[in-house]
């Protein structure tokens with residue numbers, strides 16, 4: 001299992017239950033990486049998507065106590081149901097795709113984290129753990145700077161040195 005996220009220079013991930021930037025190059029990377037696989041998201045992140053709809057061409061597993069059962073995704077109500085769904089029902093690679101509460105919950109179980117770093121301050125109200133300050137994670141690689149919609153970004157990979165098994 002991997003996590004995938006974009007962060008601003010303060011490890012911010014969102015503001016007002018929305019993303020802080022429009023980053024076409026990162027959206028393309030996210031779509032290409034996750035399509036045909038499984039994404040695990042929280043209720044707020046599902047509600048933040050256009051029309052409140054899950055991501056298409058991917059199996060969406062949503063952790064929520066409030067969203068009703070529906071046909072277009074798997075809704076799980078507790079951590080134990082989530083772990084069970086990941087083990088039994090996931091297709092392809094599993095990508096933990098936010099938001100903050102889901103990242104926090106599943107980060108210990110991710111073997112790596114795909115972090116797109118945005119060289120800007122998005123005024124976030126929601127944050128990812130600072131992996132540079134975490135001895136359990138090591139920066140493995142970073143790509144070149146890319147400019148997208150006026151923002152400079154780079155795709156990096158952090159390795160979890162002590163991943164837990166679900």
Ligand SMILES: NC(=O)c1ccc[n+]([C@@H]2O[C@H](COP(=O)([O-])OP(=O)(O)OC[C@H]3O[C@@H](n4cnc5c(N)ncnc54)[C@H](OP(=O)(O)O)[C@@H]3O)[C@@H](O)[C@H]2O)c1
Nearest residue numbers: 005006014017018042043044045064065066098099100101
């Ligand atoms: N930068 C990025 O790459 C990225 C990616 C994804 C999201 N985001 C941003 O992250 C922000 C949202 O983060 P967030 O932490 O507020 O929301 P979240 O993690 O998406 O969702 C939180 C919700 O998940 C459900 N939940 C969490 N723990 C649970 C548990 N143990 N049992 C049952 N349900 C549980 C609850 O849903 P219910 O309320 O439905 O019960 C809770 O309100 C937004 O700004 C979004 O745009 C950023």
